Amino acid sequence: MTENKLLYVHPAPVRVWHWINAAGIVLLVITGVQIRFIEMFDFFSLEEAINLHNYIGFLVIADYALWFAFYMGTGKIKIYFPNPKTFIQDCINQIKYYGGxxxxxxxxxxxxxxxxxxxxxQKKAYLGLMFLFLPAQMLTGLFLWRVKKFQVYIDMFGGVKIIDTVHVLLFFFFAAFLIVHSYLATLGHTPLGHFKAMFTGYEEEH
Ligand code: HEM
Known part of the structure:
Protein backbone atom coordinates (compact mmCIF):
# COMPACT_ATOMS: atom_id res chain seq x y z
CA MET A 1 0.00 0.00 0.00
CA THR A 2 1.41 3.45 -0.91
CA GLU A 3 1.31 6.18 1.75
CA ASN A 4 -0.25 9.45 0.57
CA LYS A 5 1.80 12.58 1.19
CA LEU A 6 0.37 14.93 3.84
CA LEU A 7 0.05 18.65 3.08
CA TYR A 8 -0.14 21.17 5.93
CA VAL A 9 -2.93 23.42 4.62
CA HIS A 10 -4.78 24.77 7.68
CA PRO A 11 -2.49 26.54 10.21
CA ALA A 12 -3.63 26.51 13.86
CA PRO A 13 -5.15 30.05 13.94
CA VAL A 14 -7.34 29.15 10.93
CA ARG A 15 -8.58 25.97 12.62
CA VAL A 16 -9.28 27.76 15.92
CA TRP A 17 -11.07 30.58 14.08
CA HIS A 18 -13.06 28.15 11.93
CA TRP A 19 -14.54 25.95 14.65
CA ILE A 20 -15.35 28.84 17.02
CA ASN A 21 -16.98 30.59 14.06
CA ALA A 22 -18.92 27.45 12.99
CA ALA A 23 -20.26 26.81 16.52
CA GLY A 24 -21.01 30.53 16.91
CA ILE A 25 -22.98 30.78 13.66
CA VAL A 26 -24.98 27.62 14.47
CA LEU A 27 -25.89 29.09 17.89
CA LEU A 28 -26.68 32.49 16.35
CA VAL A 29 -29.06 30.82 13.88
CA ILE A 30 -30.79 28.87 16.70
CA THR A 31 -31.14 31.91 18.99
CA GLY A 32 -32.07 34.05 15.96
CA VAL A 33 -34.91 31.65 15.08
CA GLN A 34 -36.09 31.87 18.70
CA ILE A 35 -36.04 35.70 18.68
CA ARG A 36 -37.72 36.06 15.28
CA PHE A 37 -40.32 33.27 15.62
CA ILE A 38 -40.99 33.52 19.34
CA GLU A 39 -44.58 32.23 18.95
CA MET A 40 -43.42 29.03 17.16
CA PHE A 41 -40.49 27.83 19.29
CA ASP A 42 -39.79 27.46 22.97
CA PHE A 43 -36.05 26.69 23.31
CA PHE A 44 -35.36 29.80 25.44
CA SER A 45 -37.28 32.75 26.85
CA LEU A 46 -37.06 35.86 24.66
CA GLU A 47 -34.71 37.52 27.15
CA GLU A 48 -32.39 34.49 27.32
CA ALA A 49 -32.33 34.21 23.53
CA ILE A 50 -31.47 37.90 23.09
CA ASN A 51 -28.73 37.81 25.74
CA LEU A 52 -27.17 34.65 24.29
CA HIS A 53 -27.45 36.04 20.74
CA ASN A 54 -25.61 39.21 21.83
CA TYR A 55 -22.78 37.42 23.68
CA ILE A 56 -22.21 34.94 20.84
CA GLY A 57 -22.39 37.79 18.31
CA PHE A 58 -19.47 39.52 20.06
CA LEU A 59 -17.56 36.23 20.24
CA VAL A 60 -17.97 35.78 16.46
CA ILE A 61 -16.81 39.39 15.89
CA ALA A 62 -13.69 38.84 18.07
CA ASP A 63 -13.07 35.55 16.26
CA TYR A 64 -13.34 37.31 12.89
CA ALA A 65 -10.64 39.72 14.10
CA LEU A 66 -8.40 36.66 14.65
CA TRP A 67 -9.06 35.41 11.09
CA PHE A 68 -8.43 38.90 9.66
CA ALA A 69 -5.24 39.52 11.67
CA PHE A 70 -3.82 36.11 10.77
CA TYR A 71 -4.49 36.27 7.04
CA MET A 72 -3.54 39.96 6.67
CA GLY A 73 -0.55 39.77 9.01
CA THR A 74 1.00 36.78 7.22
CA GLY A 75 0.07 37.88 3.69
CA LYS A 76 -1.62 34.47 3.24
CA ILE A 77 -4.86 36.27 2.29
CA LYS A 78 -3.62 35.86 -1.32
CA ILE A 79 -5.03 32.31 -1.30
CA TYR A 80 -8.56 33.81 -1.22
CA PHE A 81 -8.05 35.75 -4.49
CA PRO A 82 -8.71 34.03 -7.83
CA ASN A 83 -6.19 34.33 -10.67
CA PRO A 84 -7.98 36.73 -13.10
CA LYS A 85 -6.23 35.18 -16.13
CA THR A 86 -7.48 31.62 -15.56
CA PHE A 87 -10.54 32.30 -13.37
CA ILE A 88 -13.32 31.69 -15.94
CA GLN A 89 -11.76 28.50 -17.31
CA ASP A 90 -11.01 27.28 -13.76
CA CYS A 91 -14.66 27.84 -12.81
CA ILE A 92 -15.91 25.97 -15.91
CA ASN A 93 -13.59 23.02 -15.17
CA GLN A 94 -14.73 22.91 -11.56
CA ILE A 95 -18.45 23.13 -12.47
CA LYS A 96 -18.02 20.30 -15.02
CA TYR A 97 -16.32 18.25 -12.31
CA TYR A 98 -19.03 18.80 -9.66
CA GLY A 99 -21.79 18.43 -12.28
CA GLY A 100 -20.61 15.12 -13.72
CA GLN A 122 -14.23 28.15 -3.32
CA LYS A 123 -12.15 31.31 -3.77
CA LYS A 124 -15.11 33.23 -5.14
CA ALA A 125 -17.49 31.91 -2.47
CA TYR A 126 -15.12 32.33 0.49
CA LEU A 127 -14.03 35.80 -0.66
CA GLY A 128 -17.66 37.02 -0.77
CA LEU A 129 -18.38 35.29 2.51
CA MET A 130 -15.45 36.70 4.47
CA PHE A 131 -15.30 40.21 2.97
CA LEU A 132 -18.98 40.94 2.34
CA PHE A 133 -21.60 38.65 3.90
CA LEU A 134 -20.02 38.01 7.30
CA PRO A 135 -18.91 41.67 7.84
CA ALA A 136 -22.38 42.88 6.75
CA GLN A 137 -24.02 40.48 9.21
CA MET A 138 -21.72 41.56 12.05
CA LEU A 139 -22.20 45.27 11.35
CA THR A 140 -26.00 45.11 11.07
CA GLY A 141 -26.05 42.98 14.24
CA LEU A 142 -23.95 45.55 16.08
CA PHE A 143 -26.28 48.38 14.99
CA LEU A 144 -29.38 46.43 16.10
CA TRP A 145 -27.75 45.72 19.49
CA ARG A 146 -27.81 49.45 20.42
CA VAL A 147 -30.08 51.25 17.97
CA LYS A 148 -29.96 54.64 19.74
CA LYS A 149 -26.19 54.60 20.10
CA PHE A 150 -25.68 53.91 16.38
CA GLN A 151 -28.64 55.99 15.13
CA VAL A 152 -26.43 58.26 12.98
CA TYR A 153 -24.93 55.30 11.11
CA ILE A 154 -28.26 53.48 10.88
CA ASP A 155 -29.78 56.57 9.25
CA MET A 156 -26.87 56.69 6.79
CA PHE A 157 -27.96 53.24 5.55
CA GLY A 158 -31.65 54.20 5.26
CA GLY A 159 -33.02 53.49 8.75
CA VAL A 160 -33.54 50.62 11.15
CA LYS A 161 -36.03 48.77 8.90
CA ILE A 162 -33.40 48.45 6.17
CA ILE A 163 -30.76 47.31 8.66
CA ASP A 164 -33.15 44.76 10.18
CA THR A 165 -34.20 43.45 6.75
CA VAL A 166 -30.57 42.98 5.68
CA HIS A 167 -29.81 41.20 8.98
CA VAL A 168 -32.78 38.83 8.59
CA LEU A 169 -32.07 38.10 4.89
CA LEU A 170 -28.46 37.30 5.75
CA PHE A 171 -29.70 35.08 8.59
CA PHE A 172 -31.57 32.98 5.97
CA PHE A 173 -28.44 33.00 3.82
CA PHE A 174 -26.27 31.70 6.69
CA ALA A 175 -28.85 29.03 7.65
CA ALA A 176 -28.76 27.75 4.03
CA PHE A 177 -24.97 28.19 3.83
CA LEU A 178 -24.44 25.89 6.84
CA ILE A 179 -26.22 23.06 5.01
CA VAL A 180 -24.60 23.57 1.57
CA HIS A 181 -21.10 24.16 3.02
CA SER A 182 -21.31 21.07 5.28
CA TYR A 183 -22.45 18.96 2.29
CA LEU A 184 -19.66 20.27 0.01
CA ALA A 185 -17.15 19.59 2.78
CA THR A 186 -17.96 15.85 2.44
CA LEU A 187 -16.80 15.79 -1.21
CA GLY A 188 -13.12 15.16 -0.42
CA HIS A 189 -11.22 11.93 -1.13
CA THR A 190 -13.23 10.43 1.72
CA PRO A 191 -16.45 11.91 3.17
CA LEU A 192 -14.64 12.93 6.37
CA GLY A 193 -11.31 13.91 4.75
CA HIS A 194 -11.86 17.69 4.75
CA PHE A 195 -13.39 17.62 8.25
CA LYS A 196 -10.35 15.79 9.66
CA ALA A 197 -8.07 18.30 7.90
CA MET A 198 -9.89 21.22 9.55
CA PHE A 199 -9.01 19.63 12.93
CA THR A 200 -5.47 18.35 12.26
CA GLY A 201 -4.33 20.91 9.66
CA TYR A 202 -3.22 18.16 7.23
CA GLU A 203 -4.87 17.15 3.94
CA GLU A 204 -3.83 13.99 2.11
CA GLU A 205 -2.35 14.64 -1.30
CA HIS A 206 -3.72 12.31 -4.00
C1 HEM B 1 -21.49 23.15 10.81
C2 HEM B 1 -20.72 24.13 10.42
C3 HEM B 1 -19.49 23.99 9.53
C4 HEM B 1 -18.81 22.89 9.08
C5 HEM B 1 -19.11 21.44 9.37
C6 HEM B 1 -17.71 23.36 8.27
C7 HEM B 1 -16.75 22.58 7.63
C8 HEM B 1 -15.65 23.04 6.95
C9 HEM B 1 -14.59 22.23 6.41
C10 HEM B 1 -14.54 20.71 6.54
C11 HEM B 1 -13.69 23.03 5.80
C12 HEM B 1 -12.40 22.62 5.07
C13 HEM B 1 -12.72 22.32 3.64
C14 HEM B 1 -12.82 23.56 2.82
O1 HEM B 1 -11.86 24.35 2.78
O2 HEM B 1 -13.89 23.76 2.21
C15 HEM B 1 -14.17 24.38 5.95
C16 HEM B 1 -13.52 25.52 5.49
C17 HEM B 1 -14.01 26.80 5.58
N1 HEM B 1 -15.20 27.16 6.17
FE1 HEM B 1 -16.46 25.95 7.18
N2 HEM B 1 -17.76 24.73 8.23
C18 HEM B 1 -18.84 25.14 8.98
C19 HEM B 1 -19.24 26.44 9.19
C20 HEM B 1 -18.68 27.54 8.56
C21 HEM B 1 -19.19 28.89 8.68
C22 HEM B 1 -20.41 29.28 9.50
C23 HEM B 1 -18.38 29.68 7.92
C24 HEM B 1 -18.44 31.17 7.68
C25 HEM B 1 -19.43 31.94 8.01
C26 HEM B 1 -17.37 28.83 7.33
C27 HEM B 1 -16.37 29.28 6.49
C28 HEM B 1 -15.34 28.53 6.02
C29 HEM B 1 -14.19 29.06 5.30
C30 HEM B 1 -13.97 30.52 4.91
C31 HEM B 1 -13.35 27.98 5.07
C32 HEM B 1 -11.96 28.05 4.45
C33 HEM B 1 -11.04 28.43 5.62
C34 HEM B 1 -9.59 28.60 5.27
O3 HEM B 1 -8.94 27.55 5.03
O4 HEM B 1 -9.09 29.73 5.24
N3 HEM B 1 -17.58 27.55 7.74
N4 HEM B 1 -15.36 24.36 6.65
Missing part, protein backbone atom coordinates in the same frame (compact mmCIF):
# COMPACT_ATOMS: atom_id res chain seq x y z
CA UNK A 101 -16.96 14.13 -13.44
CA UNK A 102 -17.10 13.50 -9.71
CA UNK A 103 -19.81 10.83 -10.22
CA UNK A 104 -17.64 9.03 -12.81
CA UNK A 105 -14.55 9.07 -10.59
CA UNK A 106 -12.70 11.71 -12.68
CA UNK A 107 -9.79 13.44 -10.91
CA UNK A 108 -10.49 16.86 -9.35
CA UNK A 109 -9.14 19.52 -11.80
CA UNK A 110 -7.85 21.51 -8.81
CA UNK A 111 -4.70 20.25 -7.09
CA UNK A 112 -4.45 21.53 -3.57
CA UNK A 113 -1.17 22.99 -2.31
CA UNK A 114 -0.57 25.02 0.89
CA UNK A 115 -0.30 28.22 -1.18
CA UNK A 116 -3.26 27.37 -3.46
CA UNK A 117 -5.65 25.36 -1.33
CA UNK A 118 -8.99 26.55 -2.73
CA UNK A 119 -10.42 25.84 -6.18
CA UNK A 120 -11.78 28.79 -8.21
CA UNK A 121 -15.38 28.33 -6.95
Missing amino acids: GIFKGDPNPHHMTPTNKFNAL
